[in-house]
Amino acid sequence: xxxxxxxxxxxxxxxxxxxxxxxxxxxxxxxxxxxxxxxxxxxxxxxxxxxxxxxxxxxxxxxxxxxxxxxxxxxxxxxxxxxxxxxxxxxxxxxxxxxxxxxxxxxxxxxxxxxxxxxxxxxxxxxxxxxxxxxxxxxxxxxxxxxxxxxxxxxxxxxxxxxxxxxxxxxxxxxxxxxxxxxxxxxxxxxxxxxxxxxxxxxxxxxxxxxxxxxxxxxxxxxxxxxxxxxxxxxxxxxxxxxxxxxxxxxxxxxxxxxxxxxxxxxxx
Amino acid sequence: xxxxxxxxxxxxxxxxxxxxxxxxxxxxxxxxxxxxxxxxxxxxxxxxxxxxxxxxxxxxxxxxxxxxxxxxxxxxxxxxxxxxxxxxxxxxxxxxxxxxxxxxxxxxxxxxxxxxxxxxxxxxxxxxxxxxxxxxxxxxxxxxxxxxxxxxxxxxxxxxxxxxxxxxxxxxxxxxxxxxxxxxxxxxxxxxxxxxxxxxxxxxxxxxxxxxxxxxxxxxxxxxxxxxxxxxxxxxxxxxxxxxxxxxxxxxxxxxxxxxxxxxxxxxxxxxxxxxxxxxxxxxxxxxxxxxxxxxxxxxxxxxxxxxxxxxxxxxxxxxx
Numbered sequence: 236x237x238x239x240x241x242x243x244x245x246x247x248x249x250x251x252x253x254x255x256x257x258x259x260x261x262x263x264x265x266x267x268x269x270x271x272x273x274x275x276x277x278x279x280x281x282x283x284x285x286x287x288x289x290x291x292x293x294x295x296x297x298x299x300x301x302x303x304x305x306x307x308x309x310x311x312x313x314x315x316x317x318x319x320x321x322x323x324x325x326x327x328x329x330x331x332x333x334x335x336x337x338x339x340x341x342x343x344x345x346x347x348x349x350x351x352x353x354x355x356x357x358x359x360x361x362x363x364x365x366x367x368x369x370x371x372x373x374x375x376x377x378x379x380x381x382x383x384x385x386x387x388x389x390x391x392x393x394x395x396x397x398x399x400x401x402x403x404x405x406x407x408x409x410x411x412x413x414x415x416x417x418x419x420x421x422x423x424x425x426x427x428x429x430x431x432x433x434x435x436x437x438x439x440x441x442x443x444x445x446x447x448x449x450x451x452x453x454x455x456x457x458x459x460x461x462x463x464x465x466x467x468x469x470x471x472x473x474x475x476x477x478x479x480x481x482x483x484x485x486x487x488x489x490x491x492x493x494x495x496x497x498x499x500x501x502x503x504x
Numbered sequence: 505x506x507x508x509x510x511x512x513x514x515x516x517x518x519x520x521x522x523x524x525x526x527x528x529x530x531x532x533x534x535x536x537x538x539x540x541x542x543x544x545x546x547x548x549x550x551x552x553x554x555x556x557x558x559x560x561x562x563x564x565x566x567x568x569x570x571x572x573x574x575x576x577x578x579x580x581x582x583x584x585x586x587x588x589x590x591x592x593x594x595x596x597x598x599x600x601x602x603x604x605x606x607x608x609x610x611x612x613x614x615x616x617x618x619x620x621x622x623x624x625x626x627x628x629x630x631x632x633x634x635x636x637x638x639x640x641x642x643x644x645x646x647x648x649x650x651x652x653x654x655x656x657x658x659x660x661x662x663x664x665x666x667x668x669x670x671x672x673x674x675x676x677x678x679x680x681x682x683x684x685x686x687x688x689x690x691x692x693x694x695x696x697x698x699x700x701x702x703x704x705x706x707x708x709x710x711x712x713x714x715x716x717x718x719x720x721x722x723x724x725x726x727x728x729x730x731x732x733x734x735x736x737x738x739x740x741x742x743x744x745x746x747x748x749x750x751x752x753x754x755x756x757x758x759x760x761x762x763x764x765x766x767x768x769x770x771x772x773x774x775x776x777x778x779x780x781x782x783x784x785x786x787x788x789x790x791x792x793x794x795x796x797x798x799x800x801x802x803x804x805x806x807x808x809x810x811x812x813x814x815x816x817x818x819x820x821x822x823x824x825x
Contacts, residue, residue, distance in 0.1 A: 327669050327671055357665065359667035362625040363628065365629075384674055392621075395626070396625065398533045
């Protein structure tokens with residue numbers, strides 16, 4: 236277990252350097268105010284920040300480049316590709332992560348030239364494009380935590396949009412182990428992730444050795460103050476993960492949720 | 505054959521081939537992905553007892569070399585769950601894309617709680633293949649209600665990025681088809697389209713913004729918007745409603761009441777009242793007193809009406825001539 240170290244200016248400066256690019260201001264006043272809420276467990280709060288993984292846009296580009304690079308059948312040269320390839324935003328709401336992820340994906344893989352425009356399509360284009368057994372449809376998103384959304388989407392409309400059964404892939408930067416198992420079990424989607432979060436990445440799980448059980452209890456009590464409904468994050472994932480563009484709701488509540496009794500450091504709104 | 509299939513309650517199959525259950529595949533164009541649990545369980549219990557009485561309809565798909573179910577997917581799913589090794593099936597020729605889509609529409613009637621956008625997109629494929637856009641023809645072809653075809657066509661009139669919003673994997677973020685269907689009446693209004701500042705896509709985007717900011721509380725608010733526009737047009741207040749509609753579009757939290765032009769609303773009310781009065785007068789003019797002499801309730805209501813009219817006329821400082 237890591238030793239206690241003081242929360243001094245240098246340590247705060249290192250957090251500001253890491254988290255400063257978050258969509259909402261994360262500066263010294265915000266960090267100090269957040270830590271004050273931990274009262275006697277200020278050190279635990281500080282160690283939560285140390286352990287938090289912060290993925291920048293650049294990190295996502297690296298992730299998307301790596302994943303597409305190892306997808307069998309893909310080539311930037313059309314003549315070397317097997318079948319037709321279509322890239323689609325998994326989440327469609329304007330401004331949502333899936334929507335902007337397509338742009339990051341395109342830039343990362345140097346697919347911004349207009350000759351690739353026909354490869355980047357809307358979900359609602361799919362029925363008329365009729366991708367078949369030889370073709371590949373890639374849905375792009377930043378994260379799949381529990382697989383709930385992917386499974387629901389598969390059951391509710393993806394199958395209907397893709398009646399000719401092409402190869403369907405969900406590419407994400409990060410996937411939780413629950414998502415990997417459940418998507419494989421319940422859909423025909425292939426999940427390709429750059430990084431997989433395992434059981435030991437669940438802060439509250441027995442496999443996590445970074446915090447003692449007493450410290451976990453203290454954090455959980457604060458998480459309950461932040462969010463009574465999902466203190467451990469959506470799907471009880473218990474993650475310490477923040478994307479520069481938004482903190483996922485699978486992360487522990489003290490990171491992103493706010494109530495009258497606690498204010499998260501990485502608000503999602 | 506399993507013990508269930510051999511049940512003495514099941515009649516012998518004549519002229520129907522038996523196919524291995526695992527050799528069949530669901531139809532890719534079947535819009536029914538999810539089945540209600542209760543009727544499904546009832547069907548399963550029935551099949552467990554007497555076997556499959558109505559053979560499935562299948563075709564041989566040459567490209568993938570497998571059998572595809574044209575009709576009977578629920579029976580097939582029950583058979584799989586019950587562990588039946590074979591199912592009875594009538595084989596028909598491989599349908600074309602159009603035949604397949606049409607058959608699926610005909611067999612699987614649309615349920616109200618289904619999301620409409622995927623259906624609209626499949627209908628769009630059919631419209632493209634057949635070069636057929638007439639509502640009545642499409643309704644006849646698919647077995648869909650004409651109103652449903654009209655709704656689908658409205659959805660298909662929106663740009664793809666808006667269509668995708670109806671397909672969002674997160675139900676909380678998914679924009680309901682009803683939003684776009686109700687909005688359609690406003691953005692396709694002739695007087696609105698003529699407004700110099702109006703751009704359909706920008707206005708749609710603004711309305712989505714208002715919906716999330718609660719400036720529009722329910723999709724039915726668009727009916728109120730349309731009514732205010734109609735009232736204003738009838739009252740000759742097109743410029744004023746255009747000005748108010750622009751302000752309404754640009755301010756996310758501004759409610760529909762902003763569109764109510766008092767004079768326009770009043771005139772609409774007067775017009776509506778005049779129509780009722782004219783109707784009532786026409787009835788009274790031809791009323792035969794002899795025939796309704798004993799209708800106490802009618803006379804009672806007429807007396808009440810007369811008193812009310814008199815009091816309103818007096819209130820308006822007018823003399824009864």
